[in-house]
Each structure stands twice: as structure tokens, then as C-alpha cells.
Amino acid sequence: MVKRRDFFKWTGAAGIGVATMGWNPLASAAIVPVPTNTGIKGRVVVIGGGMGGATVAKYLRIWGGTGVDVTLIERESAYASNIMSNLVLNGSRSMSSLQYGYGNLASRYGVKVVKGDVVAIDPIGRKVTLATGTGYAYDRLVIAPGVDFDILPGLETAAAQAKVPHAWKAGAQTTALRNMITAMPSNGSGVFVMSIPAKPYRCPPGPYERACVVADWLKRNKPGSKVIVLDANSEIIAEKHSFEEGFALHGIEYRPNWTVQSVDTSTMTLNTNNGPVSGTVLNVIPPHRAGKVITANGLADAGGRWTSVDVLSYESKVAPGIHVIGDASATTQPKAGHIANQEAKVCADAILRLFSGRAPDPAPKTNSACYSPITFETASWLTVTFGYDPVSRTMVPVPASAGEASVRSKDNFEEMNKWFTALMGDSFA
Amino acid sequence: MKRRTLHGLVLALASLPAFAQTTSAPPPGRLLASNCYQCHGTNGSGGVETIRGESVSEIYNELKEMQRKTRPEMMDMHARGYTDAEIKLLATYLSKLR
Numbered sequence: 192m193v194k195r196r197d198f199f200k201w202t203g204a205a206g207i208g209v210a211t212m213g214w215n216p217l218a219s220a221a222i223v224p225v226p227t228n229t230g231i232k233g234r235v236v237v238i239g240g241g242m243g244g245a246t247v248a249k250y251l252r253i254w255g256g257t258g259v260d261v262t263l264i265e266r267e268s269a270y271a272s273n274i275m276s277n278l279v280l281n282g283s284r285s286m287s288s289l290q291y292g293y294g295n296l297a298s299r300y301g302v303k304v305v306k307g308d309v310v311a312i313d314p315i316g317r318k319v320t321l322a323t324g325t326g327y328a329y330d331r332l333v334i335a336p337g338v339d340f341d342i343l344p345g346l347e348t349a350a351a352q353a354k355v356p357h358a359w360k361a362g363a364q365t366t367a368l369r370n371m372i373t374a375m376p377s378n379g380s381g382v383f384v385m386s387i388p389a390k391p392y393r394c395p396p397g398p399y400e401r402a403c404v405v406a407d408w409l410k411r412n413k414p415g416s417k418v419i420v421l422d423a424n425s426e427i428i429a430e431k432h433s434f435e436e437g438f439a440l441h442g443i444e445y446r447p448n449w450t451v452q453s454v455d456t457s458t459m460t461l462n463t464n465n466g467p468v469s470g471t472v473l474n475v476i477p478p479h480r481a482g483k484v485i486t487a488n489g490l491a492d493a494g495g496r497w498t499s500v501d502v503l504s505y506e507s508k509v510a511p512g513i514h515v516i517g518d519a520s521a522t523t524q525p526k527a528g529h530i531a532n533q534e535a536k537v538c539a540d541a542i543l544r545l546f547s548g549r550a551p552d553p554a555p556k557t558n559s560a561c562y563s564p565i566t567f568e569t570a571s572w573l574t575v576t577f578g579y580d581p582v583s584r585t586m587v588p589v590p591a592s593a594g595e596a597s598v599r600s601k602d603n604f605e606e607m608n609k610w611f612t613a614l615m616g617d618s619f620a
Numbered sequence: 621m622k623r624r625t626l627h628g629l630v631l632a633l634a635s636l637p638a639f640a641q642t643t644s645a646p647p648p649g650r651l652l653a654s655n656c657y658q659c660h661g662t663n664g665s666g667g668v669e670t671i672r673g674e675s676v677s678e679i680y681n682e683l684k685e686m687q688r689k690t691r692p693e694m695m696d697m698h699a700r701g702y703t704d705a706e707i708k709l710l711a712t713y714l715s716k717l718r
Contacts, residue, residue, distance in 0.1 A: 221665035230643040250654070253662070254646065529658055536654045540646065547643040558655050558701060560694060572694045576655075576701020592701030594692065606668070606694070610659055613667030617657045 222299050229256035233546040236319050236329040238309050238484055240265035240293055242528035243517030244335035246535035246618045252300040255543045262303040262327055263296060264319065270619070273394065274528050274561070275611055276361035277401045280369050281408040281567055289361060291619040312488045314510050331542050333514045334490070335535070336482025338393050338526070343477050345454035354456045355473045359393065371472045372405060379415020384461060384470030386421040386451045388478040393518050393526045395429035396573055398476055400563040403434065406441035407566045419470065421449035421463060430563060430595045433571035437599070440565070451475055481519035493521035502579065502586050503551040504541035505534060514538050523585045524577055530559040532618050554579050557586060562607030570603040571596040649713030652706055656714070664714050672717035679711035
């Protein structure tokens with residue numbers, strides 16, 4: 192048997208090349224049969240086919256069996272991964288390589304995939320209605336819409352948003368930001384300014400990672416260019432050690448406690464609590480809230496932005512029968528794809544127990560893990576495990592399990608590609 | 621409906637089984653072991669390394685060894701998130717998967 196340590200060496204060289212050559216990154220994932228004999232029966236509608244929604248749909252079927260009817264409603268025909276999308280900005284990945292369709296969920300696990308837009312939720316009659324008028328009845332509803340963004344003054348129009356993209360929901364804006372970076376002046380006079388909203392926002396290390404990846408690319412391709420990071424938070428909120436080193440390595444100018452208040456796209460200026468900042472490329476990540484299906488249906492009971500949930504089942508504290516997982520829920524856990532996948536498993540297990548007349552698992556564990564590229568070939572990592580605390584009724588970090596990489600390395604970068612492939616496989620394949 | 625009334629109703633409903641318990645309980649360790657699958661593949665198969673079907677002692681000893689590493693890499697840190705009882709539970713579950 193190949194030992195774990197050797198496995199990484201043994202497969203390391205193949206990872207990136209293979210992934211960029213059009214090889215199906217999900218091909219090697221295990222296909223688990225859907226059992227026919229669990230005796231569990233129920234109807235679940237899932238709204239949103241991201242990391243949480245895809246995973247909960249799959250696990251409801253492989254754990255619940257054919258008696259559990261699962262309908263996944265999603266607006267898009269494929270999910271564009273936010274994880275790894277910062278590597279589109281330095282040209283090492285393309286947006287087309289980050290697309291994950293729903294064919295496997297349908298063909299392998301019998302999930303009914305419906306492309307559509309939800310316009311109404313009836314929590315009493317337990318029914319979801321699409322824009323087409325079609326209704327879907329449920330016994331349990333799972334909502335996993337991810338995040339939406341505040342519209343800052345000056346960014347109300349589509350034209351303004353195109354000029355100052357957030358690129359924090361991977362897609363056309365990611366490619367647009369890449370094009371803006373490559374169009375920066377070659378003489379080193381360009382300034383890339385990005386802003387980070389106050390927490391909680393999606394992927395805590397992500398903005399710092401982006402600053403590093405962009406600065407690294409500019410250093411090698413447009414030397415002399417400047418990168419300025421305006422952070423509404425008082426310090427780097429994730430992987431502080433790794434990013435302090437990364438910022439020093441790349442000469443990034445980091446300004447904590449700088450909050451963007453409005454944007455002037457005619458002069459390419461950000462107005463902040465500490466005065467104006469101008470740049471050649473402006474990348475403003477606005478404050479977040481749960482996706483519109485949450486806020487538009489009266490489910491954003493936590494600060495008007497998120498849904499508060501019982502973390503034993505992810506059932507909403509205000510809407511019985513409705514579970515909210517991933518970024519849209521207000522919990523002590525980070526808003527990120529890896530942990531959304533685990534929240535989905537906790538939710539699926541709880542729903543199946545509830546269908547069987549049982550209580551949810553009283554002591555669930557979840558884990559968060561990710562890698563962050565610091566240069567085009569090195570990465571750091573971050574991880575923490577959470578356990579349920581019955582006194583506070585929250586998920587609390589296990590202190591000994593919380594940590595980040597002591598050094599950035601090429602090994603971490605190779606492991607990052609394997610982690611990403613495995614995570615997407617567990618969610619979509 | 622007032623929130624308090626709603627909560628009371630929810631609690632009352634939750635305490636009544638929706639169906640008689642005709643189904644068998646989920647296997648112990650199934651949910652816990654699913655924490656491995658983001659990296660080790662669904663049911664511990666594929667990913668960075670297949671772990672399903674390894675013996676209980678093999679999985680247990682490896683995780684305990686990781687907990688003791690003085691310069692921990694990611695998996696060494698992750699291993700520290702689980703108690704002895706939890707490690708035995710997930711190892712037992714994974715060892716039975718085929």
C-alpha cells in the first residue's frame with residue numbers, strides 16, 4: 192500500500208498539468224449507490240446548487256435512499272466555483288475549468304434537477320413556486336443560496352459595477368477583473384486597489400489571498416505596480432502569519448480600519464472613512480448578506496442579513512421545516528465551501544432522522560480547511576474543527592485543531608489542487 | 621403568530637415522532653466519518669487517499685500519531701479535532717465500508 196506521505200510525492204507532479212488539459216477532474220470520484228431499503232420516506236426541495244445545496248441533495252439520497260424524493264432548484268445550468276477563482280486572476284486557471292454541472296446528481300443519485308427561479312415560498316402550505324408558476328411541495332425545504340452584496344453609493348448601475356467589479360461571485364466579473372489587471376500599464380505606474388468588507392464575509396482568507404496572487408503576478412509582469420489593500424477589519428482576520436509574510440514578500444500596502452463608503456467611477460476613486468484613494472484598477476468587495484431568496488422571504492432574522500439556525504439540524508429558528516445551510520446561515524462557523532459541504536451532511540443526516548421520528552445527532556462535528564496560494568507556485572493552509580456546545584447551542588472551535596501553515600510551500604500548492612478536486616468530487620460527483 | 625407561541629408549537633411537534641420508528645437508526649459514526657470525505661472522497665474512497673476498509677487499529681494509530689506531531693501539517697492539525705472516542709467511532713465505521 193502506498194503510504195500517505197509518499198502518495199503526495201507520487202502524484203504531486205501530475206496534478207496541475209492534468210487538470211489544465213481538460214481531463215475530467217471528477218472522473219475518479221467514487222459513485223455510491225442509492226439504497227432502496229432504508230424505509231425512510233419524505234420530500235425535500237433544495238434551493239441553490241452551490242457547495243451546500245449539491246452536497247445536501249447527494250447525501251439525502253445516498254443516506255436516505257430511493258424513498259427520499261429530492262428536487263434541486265437552481266437558476267444556472269452549472270456552478271462556477273469560487274474556490275480557486277483567484278487563480279483566474281493570474282492566468283493559471285480559466286473560468287471554464289471551474290464549472291460544475293448537475294448531471295451526476297441526476298444520473299447517479301436520482302436527484303430531480305430543475306432549472307428555475309423561486310418566486311415564492313409558502314412555509315405553512317410547504318410549497319415552493321417558480322417564476323414559471325410550477326409549484327413543488329415539500330416536507331422539508333433546504334435553502335442554500337450563498338451570498339448577495341450591498342450596493343455601495345456610486346455602484347448602482349450595471350455600467351458602474353462593470354467598471355469596479357467585486358469578482359467575489361466567480362463568473363464574468365472574475366474574467367473582467369483578470370482583463371483589467373493584464374491591461375494595467377507595463378511601466379509600473381499602475382495601482383491596484385482592493386477593499387475588504389467587515390466580517391462576516393465569504394471565505395475569510397480569500398481577499399488576502401487575492402492581494403497576494405495579484406501582487407505576485409504584477410511583480411513578474413508589470414514590475415513597479417502597486418497593490419493597496421483597504422480592510423474594514425482592524426487586522427488580517429485569517430492566516431495572519433502567512434499573509435503578513437506574503438504582504439511583506441510582495442510589497443503590498445495594507446491599511447486596516449479603512450472602510451469604503453462610496454465609489455466615483457468617473458475619477459476611479461474610492462471614498463473611505465480615512466479619505467479618498469484612487470487607482471488604475473479598483474476591486475471593491477462590498478458587505479455581504481444572504482442570497483435574495485432569504486431576504487425576500489422574511490427569513491433574514493439575524494440582523495436583516497442572515498438566517499439564524501439550530502446547528503444540530505440547520506433548521507431556521509423562525510421558520511419550521513425550512514433549513515438554511517452554507518454562507519446564508521448565521522453561525523459561528525466561517526462562510527466557506529468546505530464547511531458548507533459538512534453543514535450539508537449534518538443537515539441531511541438530521542432531516543433523515545426527523546423523517547424517521549428521531550432527534551438530530553446531539554453532538555455533530557464540522558471542519559473547515561483550505562489552502563491559499565501566496566505566489567503562483569506556493570500556498571499556505573488553514574484548518575479548524577468545530578464541535579457542538581450544548582450550553583451555548585453553537586459550534587465552537589476545538590482549540591488544538593485550529594492552525595495555519597508555518598511556511599508557504601510548493602508542496603502545499605500541490606496538495607491544494609488535490610484537496611480542491613476531492614472537495615468538488617464529494618459535492619458534485 | 622408570536623415567536624414564543626411558534627417556538628412552543630415547534631417544540632411540541634418536534635417531540636412527537638412524525639412516523640413510527642419503523643426505520644433502523646443510522647449507523648454509529650456515519651455522520652462523524654463524513655468529515656473525512658471532503659479530502660478522502662465520498663465514503664472515504666478516492667480523493668487524496670482512500671481510507672475506507674483500513675483496519676480500525678490502522679486508522680486509529682495513524683490519527684493518534686498525527687495528533688503527536690511536533691511540526692503539524694494540515695491533517696495533523698485536523699486529527700486534533702477529535703476525541704479518542706470519536707476516533708474509535710469513525711475508524712470503526714470506515715473499516716466496515718467496502
